[in-house]
Amino acid sequence: MDGSQILTMIERYVERRCETEGVQTRWGKPLVAYADAADEMFLRLKEVVSPSHAMPADLLPDARTVVAYFVPFDDAIVRSNVEGRDASSAWARAYVETNQLISDLNSHISDELRAIGHKACITPPTHNYSPERLISDWSHRHVAYIAGLGTFGLNNMLITERGCCGRIGTFVTDLVVAPTRRPGIEYCLHKRTGRCGKCVERCVNDALTVNGFDRFKCHEMCLHNDALHSDIAAATDVCGKCLVGVPCSSVIPAARHSD
Numbered sequence: 001m002d003g004s005q006i007l008t009m010i011e012r013y014v015e016r017r018c019e020t021e022g023v024q025t026r027w028g029k030p031l032v033a034y035a036d037a038a039d040e041m042f043l044r045l046k047e048v049v050s051p052s053h054a055m056p057a058d059l060l061p062d063a064r065t066v067v068a069y070f071v072p073f074d075d076a077i078v079r080s081n082v083e084g085r086d087a088s089s090a091w092a093r094a095y096v097e098t099n100q101l102i103s104d105l106n107s108h109i110s111d112e113l114r115a116i117g118h119k120a121c122i123t124p125p126t127h128n129y130s131p132e133r134l135i136s137d138w139s140h141r142h143v144a145y146i147a148g149l150g151t152f153g154l155n156n157m158l159i160t161e162r163g164c165c166g167r168i169g170t171f172v173t174d175l176v177v178a179p180t181r182r183p184g185i186e187y188c189l190h191k192r193t194g195r196c197g198k199c200v201e202r203c204v205n206d207a208l209t210v211n212g213f214d215r216f217k218c219h220e221m222c223l224h225n226d227a228l229h230s231d232i233a234a235a236t237d238v239c240g241k242c243l244v245g246v247p248c249s250s251v252i253p254a255a256r257h258s259d
């Protein structure tokens with residue numbers, strides 16, 4: 001199995017899920033990127049994220065490749081969350097249904113790899129973090145950054161070729177796949193040109209500023225929406241106002257000529 005076959009498998013799985021009865025969320029075409037499990041940048045996560053951040057070999061002793069994919073939300077879901085302070089119900093549902101999609105897709109990939117004599121270690125899309133520190137020992141977006149899936153925005157999100165409104169899945173395998181080249185530019189306009197900052201203007205709970213991010217204030221807002229959308233599922237701890245209605249929501253933002 002090579003990289004293009006993994007991409008096809010992920011694309012087909014997402015397409016099928018869009019056609020599944022009872023599933024309301026619609027997704028765009030996923031993106032996939034591959035990192036060499038021995039890439040030295042993984043070691044930097046012990047400083048950048050936390051000393052207890054796992055290495056690929058902690059998850060799978062004979063790890064060779066870390067696969068990261070991004071499943072973008074359909075534009076209608078993104079638009080639904082632009083107005084107001086509360087998260088839209090379509091955004092909350094997309095969170096729940098995409099988490100389920102990623103869990104199921106990872107299990108499917110793991111089975112497919114096992115069938116051809118390979119192994120995969122899969123981790124859940126979220127809720128794998130310390131509730132006191134609000135930091136995970138397997139940060140999907142940092143792992144996805146190393147794999148070349150995108151670059152970090154001022155809003156903290158990984159911005160991909162299809163923007164940042166969507167969710168990230170990762171898994172570690174003993175299959176050897178050629179690594180993806182990391183983007184040569186910053187996708188975030190603020191980082192590239194010093195301008196924009198629309199995400200900061202849109203933050204609804206003073207959690208995001210140009211100088212930093214208060215994860216506890218952000219969590220407070222996510223818990224507010226969790227209570228609001230409890231009819232959808234047990235965990236709908238979302239917000240995402242700093243991801244929608246901004247230039248990097250669904251594309252790599254283009255700089256103006258004057259920038």
Ligand code: B12
Pocket residue numbers: 048049050095125126127128129134135136137138139140141142145152153155156157158159164165166167168169208213215216218219222237238239240242243
């Ligand atoms: C804990 C957590 C939360 C907490 C804490 C947030 C946080 N920023 O850590 C709370 C509950 C508040 C939260 C909120 C949200 N979350 Co959340 N969350 C996570 C979780 C479980 C772990 C994140 C983590 O440990 N980060 C590590 C810390 C240290 O990093 P950080 O705070 O992101 O800050 C780093 C970046 O700014 C980065 N950085 C900036 N520039 C650069 C440049 C370089 C070169 C490098 C290397 C790094 C770098 O460095 C900072 C420090 O390391 C992940 C799932 C997972 N297991 O990965 C999802 C995840 C990060 N969340 C996600 C989302 C979408 C959200 C929300 C929009 C809620 C929603 N769904 O509506 C908000 C957005 C908040 C925000 N603006 O950051 C997505 C992000 C998708 C994407 N495109 O990036 C993830 C990846 C889930 C998923 N599977 O897709 N989340």
Ligand code: SF4
Pocket residue numbers: 153154155156187188189190191195196197198199200246247248249253
């Ligand atoms: S809204 Fe602008 S400043 Fe914020 S992450 Fe997107 S491009 Fe960067």
Ligand code: SF4
Pocket residue numbers: 202203204205206207208217218219221222239240241242243
């Ligand atoms: S998710 Fe909401 S509270 Fe958190 S930083 Fe973005 S806008 Fe602010």
